[in-house]
Amino acid sequence: MTTASEHQMEQAFNQTGDHRRSERISRETISAIAVAILCVAMLLGARFISPSLGSWSQVETVLVLGSFLIVLSFGQGLVILTGGLDLSLPAVITLGGILATNWVGATDPGAWYLLGAVLLVCAGVGLVSAIGIVWLHIPPFIMTLAMSIIVSSALLGYTRGTPRGAAPDLALALMKSKVLGMPMPILFVIGFVILGALFQSRSVPGRYLYAIGTNIHAARIAGVPVLLVQAMPYVISAVCAGLVGIMLVGYSNGATLRMGDDYLLPSIAAVVIGGSSILGGRGNFLGTVGGALLLTTLGTIITAIGLQIGWRTIIEGAVVLIALLLLREELFQKLGQYWRSSQPASESGSITRRKGT
């Protein structure tokens, strides 16, 4: 099967030049736009079900609830971009949340430093995962799974089963305050999305991630510091998870030992719905943001309708499945072929070969 497609690719290359870059961008843009349209359509369509839905306040709710998933799936997306998977996210979320309530008092003046220390501990967990994966060659799936078991068990022992403490003021300010009538978490997440998207698709380390996710051998030959770049996403992912822990503490004013459990599968689902390949090397953050918002919108609408949690879960799973079936490779190849055949030959031949510059 692969040989056949390679042959096709070779033919296409010989005839019309290298289209892979342009095709990849169109594929990701298509899925990001489709997901965004679906989100808006669902919010507007919800008005027909109940007049309280589809209002601006519901949009605010979706954005606030979605902020957790957006921050989390940024890290997960970077890990998936390199062909890995981070299963330790729920444990690290809980770690961030519990340390935030335990170390930082409610009215601590030095909360800035202490919350920084919390994130540093989370980064340490990510670094241990990275060391195991990159230098000891443990498969990412197994290493992050083991770290997840170890961290949650350590937390269970540390808290003796019952976490105490209240949310630090800083976390409350992040999640509960309003600036110019806009809820703070929405402004925060907008800033996060802009920075995250720029980092992933425009910065040098971000491009390195694509390079090693596409072909690690080629990346090594091209001079990418492969080991460091492979390690980086696990540390970033752990910091994001710790941040989500702090945000959740600010939102619900307390930490529990299971606060991260419900976020692992959605974090992977958001990345997949956003059009990233689970094999790595493909995907962009805006698509992932769309995926996260789609899942959150779906969740709030289903909750508002009053369906029980089981049906909500089934619908979420079905959405993931439909996204997977629609985002299949052949479908995009066909679309790409159709698009190309409708273009004049001279124009398609002039598309640059910017790869590798």
Place this chain on the structure above:
Amino acid sequence: MSLSTSSVLPRHSTPMANAFKRFVQGGSLILVTYLALYAVYGVLEPRALQPYAIAALMNNTAPLALAAAGLTLVVINRGFDLSLAGVISICNVVLATMPMDGPGGALLSVLLCILIGGFIGAVNGVLVGWFGLQSIAATLATMIICQGIALVILDAPGGYVAEWIVYELTDRLWGIIPVSGLVVAAVVCLWLIVRRTRFGISLYAIGADEQAAALSGVNVIRVRFGAYLLAGALYGLAGFMLSAQTATGNPTSGAPLLLLSFAAVALGGTSLAGGSGGLFATVIGAATLTLLQKVLFSAGVSSFYTGMFQGIVLILAVVFSVTMSRIGARQ
């Protein structure tokens, strides 16, 4: 000797390294580990060798062992299967909401569980085999859907599993042989037959090199479908045994087994890259994880920290087998 071998077959390792590889992947290493751990357990807890203690251990092990055994089939085939948590949860809530008593009821129940598991396995097989979806993504979707179905059937823990199942399947035959152990042994024996068949050999061939297998005439799609189907059936059986042990229904009962199953597969020396490993080693890997809990408990370690030890053992096991295979490849 080693020179000639390596010059003839440059990609293969020396006989010694091969023998070692067989030692790790054939399950001997994990078996030795298990026996050593059992010896420690015997010293810490003198009653450990009594038939009832062995039976209790077997009962605890059986669900994890069966689930991990099913997962092994998929992993050999170079796939991932997350749906096991969902299948086990569905079987558990079905048995708790529709208890069928007596031996006939038990037979119907076990068939129902295998049917449910087989059906979900078939769906996975179609998605991965025919539609060519990534196994981890496709089974993630089926797992979420299955968890939802389990919640629809039973939205909170409760219900009762039929008494006959609860008592007979956790009992001992003639006061010695644990029934749950027999079920696991039967599955392992069945596997030893299956792995010699065309299907079994194709399974390994696809995991090692899918293209080469397809070129040598293996029907990749059909074999892959078969692997997910059988794996699903084994998850169903695992759900049945879990229900026999817990005697009640819980819509999320399968979730804790998911990560532990992957740990058991890795402990058994099955490579996540596919093409090697076996069911027997996985079953012993699962048994080691369960035994570790008991040993830590009897050594006075707070049960809070069990997970830390399990995680560290998992990392050590994988580092060990990765290092050994690299040394073997270098020789």
